[in-house]
Amino acid sequence: MTSEPFASPAREAFAHVSARTGFAVDPKEEQEVIRRVARALEPDARDIPDETFRDILCTVRRKKRISRLVDLTRRSGRIWVTRDEIEQAVATITEPEANDTVLERALAPVAQERLRSYAATPRKVFDAIQADLLDTGRVLSPGQIDLLLMAIAIAFGLPEGDPFLDTARRDEAQRQKTAHTIERTAQEKRQKEEQRLAAWEESLVPFKDVPRLLRCSHKEALRWIAENRLPVARKVSESGGRERWEFDPAELIALRDKLGEWRDGAAAATPGSPRVQADMGRKVANSVIARVAALDRYAAHFRTARALNRQITLVTGPTNSGKSYTALNALAQADSGLALAPLRLLAHEFREALASRGVEASLSTGEERILVPSSKHLAATVEMCPFYNPVDVAVIDEAQMLFDTDRGAAWTAAIMGAPARHLYILGAPDCIPMVRRIAELCGDPVDEISLERKSPLRSASQPVKLADLTTGDALIAFSRREVLDLRAALMQHGKRVAVVYGALSPEVRRAEAQRFNSGAADILIATDAIGMGLNLSIKRVVFAALKKFDGRQTRDLTVQEVKQIGGRAGRYGKHEVGTVAVLAGAGSPSFIRRQLEADTEEQSDLRPYVQPDADIVKAVAAEIGSESLYGVLSRIHRAVLRKDDPNYRLADMEQAFDIASALEGVEGLDLTTRWSYAMCPVDDRDNGIKRLVGWAADHAAGRRVMPPGTGRLPPSERASREELERAEKRHKRLVAWRWLALRFPDFYPDREEAEETTRKLNDWIESVLRQQSRTRTTSGRERRK
Template identity: 90%
Template structure:
């Protein structure tokens, strides 16, 4: 057969080499194999080496082998084996016709090495692997636990009869039994609380029954209700703006003996400020709970602030208008002061800004304290606002956060309760009506200052292609995955890239911002985490998407989002003008122009968010005679604020409810401790509540809660996305642990170890993000590939 017989040199080479080696291919592999042979052929050649052909077949079959090995590990219960391990193992296989046994043989040494790298000893490895699995929402069954323990024993060459296996099995069985007991107990207590409340509510009677039960006239009943003698158990809003009053019949019957005194003009009962509500034991009326919590009179809760002659100055303006400059100068000149920021990173920046003005300040964030004994100034996150120590000046930044359903209540509390004689509130223009409303509720005079942007901001008329991005550009996406995909694409174009997204710690975000500002990175890729808390020298903002998923739906970017993010372009003193554009294929530049030119969007509901604090929780608990945090929060949710309250609305307390609910099964923690756990910053998308309950159970049992470790940190230049994400989740564990360590140091004593672990994790993540070659990805469809 001559060369002319073949359609291409690659096919001729394939026929020859496959005949020599006896290695055939499946029809679906043919096109891929021929392409790889064509790339491997020398100019003018019509044959390849046998070994080259073997390598080509292994490469072409890699994806199929990875899928097969994933299936084998999952079917056998080895769910801790990562895709990275499997890809590495498959990449080591040199047999073109490898069967399942060959695949397993290739995986074994890789898995052993991986397990050893997770910790210094078998116990540390076992705990780290379990913690990583919990992050992904997976919990080992007893059989899977046994498989993991045996794999760890093999990895560490433990001799037969080593006590680690029996001890670990016994302890894990006890841990799972405890967790199961906690879950069952929590469920039973929740059901009991709900049943008790439901039974009581079902026993209530309408007003029409009151005269019969009290043996009084209709007119007398109305008068005694007005005089606050008869407790209204529940008020139910009905259609047509009507309200139905309901009463507890047992309480009414118990009051019959007082009718004579009331008819003879005895003093009416007084409930509310300074008085004691009628004693109704455990079946306390919702109206009484509302009075105790007093969320409908929330401003009065902050007694120190109300005792001061406060003045509020509201400073609004777009990004790059210099809102903080005047306020920080006033703060630095005051004898005492307070600077409240939305992020730990910004609290540090406030502290540094004061230091640059010659004022030393202490620092207080959820997970960190820096005490300067001689200082009378404090920089803090908003949630750490001290409400009882009066100061001359306070500054609260990013007041548009008042509208945030998760954190808005913290801004309400800070603005209402900051004990400052002069309070500066800084924010975007859309916060103006809400701050006015709060000032009115507090009875504080309000001055308003409106600032203009210092450098012009203009929309681009044409979209920008990815390859045409320039040094000083910031590319905005709305998910971690999109950020890392764009990073990989730009690095393939030879661009130096820095990234900022929400899962990164403040330290890493700041390091990435510095790389961009210094010119060590040409382009910044960021999520909307860029919109708050970083000083960035951006010339042009380019949106990679004009829609975002907000946790409930995918929607267009709002006017405020476009202005807040786009306004980062053209930093004053660095660039004469800022430009806002959109990436080619992501949408129309006219959308950007319309949003930038639009007036601020004013929300329809201007009632500030409020939520209970520890004092309110304790007061309600004492009133209803319960130590159940779930029961207390349920009563607050049902009773405290009607949905049509004219002044306030209850914040979204879904996570606090979820934590309180899960903690019902943990005995030995008082109400205040449970409330602290309920406020702990955890992310339940990586099973954070389950982990928190485990820590709380150790706390309740008097055991030390050890800080999370770094786990396996491979060389940064070889780290995959999966490994990067795992490190980010470990950092979140450490944030929660350090938050609790500040509140319960006796049970979380190893703060120095935790801080050192945090430092190592941050350093490793920074090094991974500095790598300018494409990071290996374990995401579907983007795994690394070797050329044949």
């Protein structure tokens, strides 16, 4: 036993200072307080200053105060107040025994400063905060709207009676009323379209009723069906591989007047003479819709391309095999040409590659146009392929995207429809059978060139520890969160880090790639967004995971994924050998070795994806006599392509269908305009469809839709992950807005302002990512070596 009254100097100091100051310490806090007192003690001291004790108590109680203030703001309905500003407010409190009033008093100036930093005017602040909340799925109630408007008015020092409050309340009430009306009307119209389709399907009759309705023989009915004179309304698969044919009785009756002509034609026909399709009338049989849409004869839809004597050269090879070099040289030497890329960033790179060869080219992407009047060359994203102006040479990159369920149809259309006399198709080896199939459907001859890597690629025999990553390494994860966790962990090891992931804009990705290539960053951490569109000087690729979630399930990486991503290692001319490894604890190096050595995986289904375009949508609408995009897409989905069509399969149009469904309640937009909205690139994980419908409603009402702002951008060195994510979502809003502005400039004005806002957001995001101190995070989860 000790002879002293206290077991330690720290406990003695704690007893002295707590008695002197009178601050009560909860038993749950005592151990942590004493530990901090021990740190604050000078050598041989038995006491600490009162002010130091106050600071210790405030620090120990900070977490509890943050939780309390979060609770107070949420209970009062102030859901726009962020945890970041609550933490900032609590950090300013110097009273050890602060009550709720003190907490609220500390929050007030922080919250007001944040509101003022959102935008230049109260109205823009109000709109920007609501947009941020909508990104997270939160919509303010009328009471919460009043609270927010009052907070904004106080922050801006508006005088009593300022019209902002009444005007904003009135506009918001009208907006919510309109949104409710749109939703209700959309539901009613969808039900009407579904009832209309169901009633028609119930009216169909089996084949046995056809001779009676047409007043013909059984044999004649079969012959006329084979000659495509009698439309089969619906084909229903049954057990045993059988198929039941159904017919529209009203349509059959309308064709009775044609029977004499058909019989006379049959009598006069000679063997081998071509069969002529009959006039199918104006009814709305599914077979009629299929013929109007012509997706089962999709290659014929591209008349300009079919009129040309096209030659296809298919250039395949792994990453770092130089696929684009020969094609770009041919394109630059041609009098006219077209370069189609999967990403806006790559379209810019194609344009720059042509410029380096002395050829000026225009640019066309979903968000921007750069017109060079004297140029006969165009660099574009695949979705922007022009189908009507013939050129000498066209280049289409990344043809393995043909297998992508979301975007594959754009590659099908580009390869089938590019109006080029010589078409170069570039891609990984697994695209070969699909491109051959498409060429066969088009009747185009194909030359094939197979390239090998310019530098060898090998798999590492041992896992790599996080601490052992070195200059020139690229670490691959499969989510934004994992990328940022790994970034924080590596910076703790003193590494300079660049990052690339899907939510970043092409400009930021490019800037991060440049930091890595120039040596300003030692290590690159990326998602599989690295696999396309960036020139990177990587020495070694290290997988931080060997499984990924693909939107439906968590699965092993495929052979092609490992080869496409791992192939980024060993940049020719920079590194003699490329190495592919796995992070310690993430899996076995043998998996990497097997995938790299495996043959290209054969795809089980070589039918290219197809989807309608604006012309097909209008043709089907005219056939069924409807201006409902939802109704048109429903019929296309039900009628255009049978699931067992031998040549094509319908692309995943779920998002377009969801947008069309939501737009049903917006009055005043024609079919073509609705189709444009349905094609707009939005992310519904951020409630993008709901925002899009609001913009469409303003458009239909003749109101202009102003570009989104940057929102609040704190100093980049103090930005948290939450603030970074908010900025990324704001950028996605701007992408959608700029996409629409190109198509509807009268209703989406001030494109220059939107472009400047985009630049500011990109610069801020890049500045945040350049910070080499650990980014603040609320997750608390760190990756260990």
